[in-house]
Amino acid sequence: MDETAPVGERGGIARRAGGHIMLGLLGLLCVFPIYWLYATSLRAPQDVYELSVLPWPLSLDSYADAMAKNDVAGMLLNTAIVAVLSALGQLLIGLLAAYAFAAWRFPLQRPLYLLFVGTWLVPFQATMLPNYALLGQLGLLETLAGVIIPTLCSTLGVLLLREHLMSFPKELLDAARMDGRSAWGILWTVVVPTLRPVLAALGILLAITAWNEYFWPAMVLQRSNAVIQLGLRSFMGTEGNDWGPLMATAGLACLPVFALYLFLQRHIVNAFVRSGLK
Amino acid sequence: MRKAVSRIRLQRLTRRFGSVTAVDAVSLDVADGEFLVLLGPSGCGKSTLLRMIAGLLAPTEGRVLLGDADITDVPPRRRDLAMVFQSYALYPHLSVARNIGFPLRARGWSRAAIREKVAEVAAALDLTELLDRRPRELSGGQRQRVALGRALVRDPGAFLMDEPLSNLDAALRAGTRAEISALHKRLGATVVYVTHDQVEAMTMATRIALLDKGRLEQVGTPAEVYDEPASVFVARFLGSPAMNLIDATVAATAAGLAARAREVELPLGIDAETPERPVVLGVRPEHLAIAGQGAEGGIRAVVEAVENLGSEEVAHCRAGEARVSVRGPRPLGLRDGDRVRLTARPEHLHLFDADSGRRLAWRPAPVTTPA
Numbered sequence: 001m002d003e004t005a006p007v008g009e010r011g012g013i014a015r016r017a018g019g020h021i022m023l024g025l026l027g028l029l030c031v032f033p034i035y036w037l038y039a040t041s042l043r044a045p046q047d048v049y050e051l052s053v054l055p056w057p058l059s060l061d062s063y064a065d066a067m068a069k070n071d072v073a074g075m076l077l078n079t080a081i082v083a084v085l086s087a088l089g090q091l092l093i094g095l096l097a098a099y100a101f102a103a104w105r106f107p108l109q110r111p112l113y114l115l116f117v118g119t120w121l122v123p124f125q126a127t128m129l130p131n132y133a134l135l136g137q138l139g140l141l142e143t144l145a146g147v148i149i150p151t152l153c154s155t156l157g158v159l160l161l162r163e164h165l166m167s168f169p170k171e172l173l174d175a176a177r178m179d180g181r182s183a184w185g186i187l188w189t190v191v192v193p194t195l196r197p198v199l200a201a202l203g204i205l206l207a208i209t210a211w212n213e214y215f216w217p218a219m220v221l222q223r224s225n226a227v228i229q230l231g232l233r234s235f236m237g238t239e240g241n242d243w244g245p246l247m248a249t250a251g252l253a254c255l256p257v258f259a260l261y262l263f264l265q266r267h268i269v270n271a272f273v274r275s276g277l278k
Numbered sequence: 279m280r281k282a283v284s285r286i287r288l289q290r291l292t293r294r295f296g297s298v299t300a301v302d303a304v305s306l307d308v309a310d311g312e313f314l315v316l317l318g319p320s321g322c323g324k325s326t327l328l329r330m331i332a333g334l335l336a337p338t339e340g341r342v343l344l345g346d347a348d349i350t351d352v353p354p355r356r357r358d359l360a361m362v363f364q365s366y367a368l369y370p371h372l373s374v375a376r377n378i379g380f381p382l383r384a385r386g387w388s389r390a391a392i393r394e395k396v397a398e399v400a401a402a403l404d405l406t407e408l409l410d411r412r413p414r415e416l417s418g419g420q421r422q423r424v425a426l427g428r429a430l431v432r433d434p435g436a437f438l439m440d441e442p443l444s445n446l447d448a449a450l451r452a453g454t455r456a457e458i459s460a461l462h463k464r465l466g467a468t469v470v471y472v473t474h475d476q477v478e479a480m481t482m483a484t485r486i487a488l489l490d491k492g493r494l495e496q497v498g499t500p501a502e503v504y505d506e507p508a509s510v511f512v513a514r515f516l517g518s519p520a521m522n523l524i525d526a527t528v529a530a531t532a533a534g535l536a537a538r539a540r541e542v543e544l545p546l547g548i549d550a551e552t553p554e555r556p557v558v559l560g561v562r563p564e565h566l567a568i569a570g571q572g573a574e575g576g577i578r579a580v581v582e583a584v585e586n587l588g589s590e591e592v593a594h595c596r597a598g599e600a601r602v603s604v605r606g607p608r609p610l611g612l613r614d615g616d617r618v619r620l621t622a623r624p625e626h627l628h629l630f631d632a633d634s635g636r637r638l639a640w641r642p643a644p645v646t647t648p649a
């Protein structure tokens with residue numbers, strides 16, 4: 001038996017095994033579609049509709065096909081640019097706004113903050129057309145800048161960072177002021193380094209969201225398939241989908257997200273657990 | 279290397295938060311090299327006052343002067359004051375060395391100069407071994423020393439400390455108290471030190487400023503505030519157990535003036551006449567002596583409980599409506615239920631005005647010659 005279990009928490013072996021089996025099944029259920037995506041992408045083109053659990057013989061034909069029909073590498077690069085710039089922009093703006101709202105006093109602070117939070121309630125569909133028209137006037141349609149700029153101000157980022165900054169010890173800010181830092185200096189030498197895990201987690205979340213975005217890029221980039229999620233639609237036709245290359249492209253599109261997540265999973269979980277507890 | 283002028287003057291400094299007046303027209307002159315302790319109960323405005331001196335909080339009214347300069351509107355980073363916080367406020371992401379060097383980095387010192395100065399301060403505070411650790415890897419006492427080091431490293435005009443010892447356990451507190459006192463003596467620096475602990479105040483201060491509800495009650499050396507409390511508040515706040523305070527009347531008797539209450543008659547040692555007036559009579563527990571039953575006057579009391587403090591004993595008694603405690607070497611020779619008569623020498627009696635609570639002093643009426 002588990003010697004470290006708290007008194008009264010030593011459930012029977014059967015009960016604990018049951019719990020693990022349950023969780024295992026749920027886990028499988030979640031992972032299965034992703035497995036199927038990669039399995040399909042690795043089948044030979046004629047086997048795409050096979051239902052065998054193991055794809056055999058393995059073949060990279062679908063990947064080659066996808067690369068031949070689309071500039072997949074270029075798309076991945078463009079998507080990465082959009083994701084990184086959008087995430088960094090949102091982080092920067094969110095950080096500055098949250099710092100002002102949480103650490104400093106100024107007139108109308110509360111009403112301004114409420115107004116700001118209120119914009120979260122305005123649905124994307126309501127701002128979509130005005131944004132589109134504005135981009136048209138600015139000549140930014142069909143450009144990556146047009147995809148990025150309207151996403152830069154993220155209410156979510158401001159909200160989350162403000163919550164963290166509110167629980168940030170005020171004496172630390174006071175100490176830095178006494179030690180000779182200006183407001184700007186305090187932000188970069190004390191606040192940002194202390195909030196690094198939170199910033200990393202939020203950055204990843206925002207980057208993944210931007211990476212996976214389909215609808216807004218589809219509006220701005222109507223004539224080209226500059227980002228990967230748009231590239232996927234070129235394999236979907238009226239006379240049926242070209243499943244092999246579609247799955248291969250989708251598989252490639254998922255890889256950076258998985259990599260980021262695996263690499264920084266601990267960060268993300270930590271940051272959100274902590275923000276929940278404080 | 280001491281700076282010539284680090285005298286701090288406060289002129290009618292006031293801070294209101296909405297309808298609450300946290301600090302009420304405090305005027306105070308802290309001389310160069312002085313160790314001034316701001317003492318008072320929780321919520322009396324000590325931290326607020328200190329934060330106004332630091333520049334972290336703008337006063338509603340009044341001025342702050344450092345040396346001859348009016349610094350009321352000068353931001354903290356240009357005030358040449360260092361502060362030690364109750365929570366220590368160490369930067370969690372920086373090593374001890376970088377925490378101590380932080381104020382120097384903010385002032386643009388070179389790396390080499392910073393390293394040298396940090397090493398010097400760390401050696402003085404016995405932190406050399408810990409320079410590479412993070413704050414969370416330190417004990418409470420070590421953190422406290424790092425916070426002290428961060429203040430010392432700048433050679434500031436004056437130090438401001440807000441209850442720097444309140445997070446330490448009793449033994450460490452006593453040790454650190456002595457260390458800070460020694461540091462003050464060695465540097466000759468001006469210190470404004472906030473605490474609600476009377477032992478800290480009495481042992482460390484060159485002068486104590488007592489605050490009550492934002493008002494300055496009394497400023498004086500530890501001996502002055504203890505021996506001649508300016509008000510009932512000060513009398514009650516300093517001393518353990520607190521001074522006995524009895525509602526009484528001053529009246530003339532055959533043997534001169536005396537303070538009287540039920541079961542109480544203590545001669546004041548003043549041979550004069552005065553109309554009767556209500557007062558609060560104060561006498562410290564250690565100044566009461568147990569007298570024989572036969573004699574006249576004094577406080578006739580019944581012992582209700584006896585407390586053993588080790589070297590001393592405190593007997594809690596009742597005399598009429600008043601509670602009176604007596605303190606003396608152990609054993610006092612008293613038991614619950616004993617009847618005792620307590621006396622005190624006239625110079626150990628304190629009289630306060632019954633309405634204002636201010637200290638009363640006897641001044642013979644001047645002989646007025648008609649003009």
Ligand SMILES: Nc1ncnc2c1ncn2[C@@H]1O[C@H](COP(=O)(O)OP(=O)(O)OP(=O)(O)O)[C@@H](O)[C@H]1O
Nearest residue numbers: 295298300318319320321322323324325326327474
């Ligand atoms: N930012 C603020 N907003 C409103 N009221 C405040 C604020 N800061 C302090 N006060 C009030 O001012 C009064 C004095 O507070 P202060 O913190 O100076 O007390 P203190 O003497 O330091 O007490 P303690 O020993 O508990 O630290 C208190 O009544 C407090 O509620």
Ligand SMILES: [Mg+2]
Nearest residue numbers: 324325326440
């Ligand atoms: Mg305080």
